[in-house]
Amino acid sequence: MSTALVILAAGKGTRMNSDIPKVLHPIAQVPMLVHAMRAGSVLEPKRTVIVTGHGAEAVAKVARAEDEDARIVVQDQQLGTAHAVAQARAALDGFTGDVVVLYGDTPFLQPDTLERMIAARADNDLVILGFEAADPARYGRLVMNGDALERIVEFKDASDEERAITFCNSGLLACDAGTLFDLIDAVGNDNASGEYYLTDVVEIARDRGLKVTAVSCDEAQTLGVNSRADQAAADAVFQARARAELLDLGVTLMAPETVYLAADTVIGRDTVIEPNVVFGPGVTVESGATIRAFSHLEGCHVSRGAVVGPYARLRPGAELAENTRIGNFVEIKNAEIAEGAKVNHLSYVGDASVGAGTNIGAGTITCNYDGVMKHRTVIGENVFVGSNTMLVAPVTVGSGAMTATGTIVTRDVEPDALAVGRAKQENKPGYALKLFEMLKSKKARRDKGA
Numbered sequence: 001m002s003t004a005l006v007i008l009a010a011g012k013g014t015r016m017n018s019d020i021p022k023v024l025h026p027i028a029q030v031p032m033l034v035h036a037m038r039a040g041s042v043l044e045p046k047r048t049v050i051v052t053g054h055g056a057e058a059v060a061k062v063a064r065a066e067d068e069d070a071r072i073v074v075q076d077q078q079l080g081t082a083h084a085v086a087q088a089r090a091a092l093d094g095f096t097g098d099v100v101v102l103y104g105d106t107p108f109l110q111p112d113t114l115e116r117m118i119a120a121r122a123d124n125d126l127v128i129l130g131f132e133a134a135d136p137a138r139y140g141r142l143v144m145n146g147d148a149l150e151r152i153v154e155f156k157d158a159s160d161e162e163r164a165i166t167f168c169n170s171g172l173l174a175c176d177a178g179t180l181f182d183l184i185d186a187v188g189n190d191n192a193s194g195e196y197y198l199t200d201v202v203e204i205a206r207d208r209g210l211k212v213t214a215v216s217c218d219e220a221q222t223l224g225v226n227s228r229a230d231q232a233a234a235d236a237v238f239q240a241r242a243r244a245e246l247l248d249l250g251v252t253l254m255a256p257e258t259v260y261l262a263a264d265t266v267i268g269r270d271t272v273i274e275p276n277v278v279f280g281p282g283v284t285v286e287s288g289a290t291i292r293a294f295s296h297l298e299g300c301h302v303s304r305g306a307v308v309g310p311y312a313r314l315r316p317g318a319e320l321a322e323n324t325r326i327g328n329f330v331e332i333k334n335a336e337i338a339e340g341a342k343v344n345h346l347s348y349v350g351d352a353s354v355g356a357g358t359n360i361g362a363g364t365i366t367c368n369y370d371g372v373m374k375h376r377t378v379i380g381e382n383v384f385v386g387s388n389t390m391l392v393a394p395v396t397v398g399s400g401a402m403t404a405t406g407t408i409v410t411r412d413v414e415p416d417a418l419a420v421g422r423a424k425q426e427n428k429p430g431y432a433l434k435l436f437e438m439l440k441s442k443k444a445r446r447d448k449g450a
């Protein structure tokens with residue numbers, strides 16, 4: 001059976017108090033919308049439709065970056081959840097199969113929950129995802145009759161008796177596409193909010209003799225984010241879960257609660273992560289590496305046996321081969337560091353490749369930017385780059401070469417050559433003594449005058 005996803009993401013998210021549409025706010029550095037899309041991807045959807053409204057262009061951009069085939073529709077006025085799903089009708093033209101409706105601001109949904117909903121579709125026409133709410137607050141209430149779902153009543157429209165129900169509506173549903181749009185056509189807006197409630201499809205389906213049920217998941221999965229406080233709490237929940245998974249996988253986290261992970265961070269067994277390390281999106285660390293304290297990594301790959309930090313910064317495109325060493329106050333960007341190479345202290349290596357066994361001395365800088373364009377630096381194998389070398393790109397240093405400390409390398413260095421480019425030193429005997437005398441008497445005169 002083929003599946004299509006409809007992700008509702010038109011809401012403004014007033015309580016976020018933000019210029020950015022709510023669904024683009026990140027949890028674990030990935031926009032909430034992308035979390036929802038990734039959760040839905042387990043169903044291998046034939047089509048994905050994102051219903052946008054507030055900040056439609058920005059939302060569309062993020063959705064397409066995740067899935068270039070995502071279809072974006074715009075709901076100009078937010079007239080309710082049924083009206084939102086109705087906007088997906090044209091984008092689903094010609095599609096036959098099940099539609100699964102998700103919310104863009106519910107980042108914790110687990111893949112098996114969606115699979116259970118699809119499984120329940122085998123003997124039901126419409127499946128709703130519900131949860132037992134610790135505090136049912138303003139959620140829609142699921143009125144059950146045995147296994148059958150009779151109807152969903154919104155909090156605002158509920159009687160006291162119905163408000164006492166704790167089995168609540170998550171908002172997710174699964175239904176055959178044709179059936180769903182037929183049901184939505186019959187939804188009106190005669191209710192306390194004057195909105196077209198998607199939840200009304202349940203009662204309409206029942207009236208038409210269709211079979212409706214609710215599948216249950218734990219409340220944590222249906223947590224929606226409505227405010228910055230919710231976002232922070234959701235992030236904390238995500239972090240706790242991701243850290244626990246890494247510990248289970250055999251990663252050492254010396255102070256787990258100080259390690260900040262992204263949703264896609266991958267770390268191999270027997271790797272040690274020291275305290276206060278931040279992982280941005282797109283980081284893979286292989287087995288047996290060490291990431292020392294206070295390092296910041298994003299969009300990079302660290303191979304087996306590498307040691308990074310303390311206080312290192314790996315930016316997008318940093319590619320560290322096995323047994324490399326990246327030390328304190330070193331920044332690597334868009335650069336391949338080959339096996340066994342070392343960049344141990346106070347250096348910037350950007351838009352570069354560094355060959356195997358090469359040693360980059362303290363304070364070395366690849367001058368990659370001329371103010372307009374970026375240029376590459378290519379350093380061969382077993383090169384010794386002396387401290388405080390400036391490599392003015394584009395430039396190549398051949399294998400086995402050396403650069404003298406303080407050299408400004410502006411021309412290519414051939415293999416095995418020594419590049420020296422610095423002013424000649426001159427020593428003037430006794431001059432320091434004279435200079436000190438002169439400066440001291442100058443200071444004495446000034447202090448007297450003051």
Ligand code: UD1
Nearest residue numbers: 008009010011078079080081084103139140169170171197
């Ligand atoms: C909805 C459900 C409620 C459920 C709750 C779970 C309805 C009528 N009610 O209520 O039963 O317990 O979610 O969180 O469905 N949206 C649009 N366009 C609209 C309206 C909403 O795209 O016109 C989107 C929102 O951006 C959001 C989602 O749909 O992602 C839910 O809308 P929201 O207004 O939060 O619904 P609730 O009142 O919370």
Ligand code: MG
Nearest residue numbers: 171224225226
């Ligand atoms: Mg809501």
